[in-house]
Amino acid sequence: DQTLTQDATGTMVYLQLEAIGIDKVKTELSVSYVDHNTLQDGFENADDHRYLMSIAKKAGVVYSKAGNGICHQLHVERFGIPGKTLLGSDSHTPTGGGIGMLAIGAGGLDVASAMAGSPFYLTYPKVIQVKLKGKLRPFVCAKDVILKLLEILTTKGNVGYVVEYAGEGVATLSVPERATITNMGAELGVTTSVFPSDRVTLDFMKAQGRQKDWQVLEADADASYDKVIEIDLNELEPMIALPHSPDNIKRVRDVAGMKVDQVLVGSCTNGSYQDVMVVAGLLKNQRVHPEVSFGVAPGSRQVLEMVAANGSLADIVKAGARILESVCGFCIGAGQAPSSEGVSIRTNNRNFKGRSGTEDAGIYLVSPETAVACALTGKITDPRDLGLAFPKIKRPDKFFVDDTQFIFSSGEPKTEILRGPNIGNPPVNQELPEKISGELSLKVGDKITTDHIMPAGFRLKYRSNIEKYSSYVFEPVDPAFAKRAAANRDRGAHNIIVGGWSYGQGSSREHAAMCPMFLGVKMVIAKSFERIHTDNLINFGI
Incomplete structure (x- = not known):
């Protein structure tokens, strides 16, 4: 539909x-x-x-x-x-x-x-x-x-x-x-x-x-x-996902006391009106720890305007928070990279190694309540141990609605399509050959994510230029892979990749199949595959 x-x-x-x-x-x-x-x-x-x-x-x-x-x-x-x-x-x-x-x-x-x-x-x-x-x-x-x-x-x-x-x-x-x-x-x-x-x-x-x-x-x-x-x-108790997987779960109290460098609230997981209002309620008349960099990104303009109108945004700013744009941002490594070996507490949904933009940082996934507790104390803290009253947030009877930032169209076939010099065409594949003949170009372990295969962050701006983007395939795992694979392709040899369990976790980014295809990858052998990546591999003839 x-x-x-x-x-x-x-x-x-x-x-x-x-x-x-x-x-x-x-x-x-x-x-x-x-x-x-x-x-x-x-x-x-x-x-x-x-x-x-x-x-x-x-x-x-x-x-x-x-x-x-x-x-x-x-x-x-x-x-x-x-x-x-x-x-x-x-x-x-x-x-x-x-x-x-x-x-x-x-x-x-x-x-x-x-x-x-x-x-x-x-x-x-x-x-x-x-x-x-x-x-x-x-x-x-x-x-x-x-x-x-x-x-x-x-x-x-x-x-x-x-x-x-x-x-x-x-x-x-x-x-x-x-x-x-x-x-x-x-x-x-x-x-x-x-x-x-x-x-x-x-x-x-x-x-x-x-x-x-x-x-x-x-x-x-x-x-x-x-x-x-x-x-x-x-x-249920406050929980936390430790680096570098969302299923590395502990109770917050089990890891309490670790020094924290950065705290970020937002993303498509925890940027709702209710989330931001809870953050504002806990921050009211409080101050963020002086050694913590704290940012809050409301998930939509609707939320931003509502908390601005009711004064809650001022409470967040006065406490020492930075207000970030209502976008994915830090979740995909587009800004807010932590310090080297930094501990970053975040409310988003993924904490894969290097995804934040800092390879040796530790990303910990928590609720907005726990995030505020960490921001105030400068260490991992169960919010129940803050000694603050829990803010009661009333569900709105009416949300602020302004759809002027949507541009609606019923379809105008004569519209000129505007293409910049970085925008290419989708690569054209050849039929899968009857015989695959080549070399094992890369062997990887378990839980290889699409971020391992096709890095996001500042590399993602090349997503419309497959030839350029392909030069970064498996960059976080083996920076020499792309050149090696392209050389095999150019001499007529197919590239084969071997992996472990749960190959292709994470983003639906089809570039994690399209760019390997461009480099001449014809086969991936793994103990198990994740659903979306499986479909993408098939779609691109691997």
């Missing part, structure tokens, strides 16, 4: 849509968000944004300008509809499950094909029911729920599953809290996660002025499941 793209993957999606030969998208709604590469380090990002704006106007796609907010949070706020399907060129697209959508992340070519009117195919999933009982206690939040589930299920072995949330505890969680949980379902490796659509969903959609799109969605009373997991919200 719907698609979403963001600028890091979206430029290639729309180049592929052009190559398919489609003038206007066939979906009910397609939205092109600019939220990843908004640091104008050179002309490349600005040129990509200009291209995306022009192709959106031509193809009948909604364009969301930089600064409007992060795609997943914005989509839940302004476009998410219970019972609709959403395919997105970003692995955290399942955030939409918080509002009752069947929201699935996919590679760019699959999203381009969907916009062109083709169906999206997937193996019918097994279903894990997660039963939530009880109610979260003060200083324990939705982030702790999903960190607990990551401790139980880990990041590997869950391909082919969908997580469905149920139980009396569901009704105690707001839509943004549910979206936090479904967002980090991506780290489990499941196809998607989904909550029922209930009165809580209706209240949220009323407050957004979109109640006409609401419908009830719930599981049948006699539904059967492949697995059932029960989490008692009453017993």
Whole structure:
């Protein structure tokens, strides 16, 4: 029914849509968000944004300008509809499950094909029911729920599953809290996660002025499941994911006392109005520790304007925080790199080695409540030990709605498409040969992520130039790989890669298949593969 793209993957999606030969998208709604590469380090990002704006106007796609907010949070706020399907060129697209959508992340070519009117195919999933009982206690939040589930299920072995949330505890969680949980379902490796659509969903959609799109969605009373997991919200404690994997889980109190250098709140996981208001409430009349660099990035312009209007933004600033742009930013290594060997406490969803922009930094994933506790004390601290009262945040009866930063188009076929010099064409592959003959070009271990294969951060600005971007394939693992692979390709030998368990974790970035294809990789042998990367490898003939 719907698609979403963001600028890091979206430029290639729309180049592929052009190559398919489609003038206007066939979906009910397609939205092109600019939220990843908004640091104008050179002309490349600005040129990509200009291209995306022009192709959106031509193809009948909604364009969301930089600064409007992060795609997943914005989509839940302004476009998410219970019972609709959403395919997105970003692995955290399942955030939409918080509002009752069947929201699935996919590679760019699959999203381009969907916009062109083709169906999206997937193996019918097994279903894990997660039963939530009880109610979260003060200083324990939705982030702790999903960190607990990551401790139980880990990041590997869950391909082919969908997580469905149920139980009396569901009704105690707001839509943004549910979206936090479904967002980090991506780290489990499941196809998607989904909550029922209930009165809580209706209240949220009323407050957004979109109640006409609401419908009830719930599981049948006699539904059967492949697995059932029960989490008692009453017993849950503040949790923390240690470097360098989201499933390296401990209780915060188990690691308390470690000195902290940087604290960052935001991302598509924890940038909601409720998150930012809790941060403001805990910071009121407090001061950030003098040795901590503390930044807060509201997840959308809607949230930023609301906390500015009610005075909460002033409380955050007065406490010593830096206000960051409402974009992905630090989560993808686009700014805010920690100091060397630094300890960075963050509310985002991934802590892979080097993803922050600093290879030897340690990234720790926590809730906003725990992040504030660390910022105030200068060390890892359980927020229950601060001695502060927990702020009571009222759910808004009406959100501030201003859609002027969306550019709507019904499709204008005569629109001129604006291309900068960094924007190339999608690479053309050859048929997979009957015989693969070459050499083992690289051997890697377990949990190889798409960031290992195709680094993001400041390299991501080359995403529209496959020849250039390909020169950085596996740069964090073996900087000589790209030259070695290209030499093999040029002499007619195929490149073969061998890996361990859970190969291709993380981002849906299809460049992690497209660029190896460009270098002549024809085969990857691993003990297990993650879902989106598997599809991308197949799409690009590996």
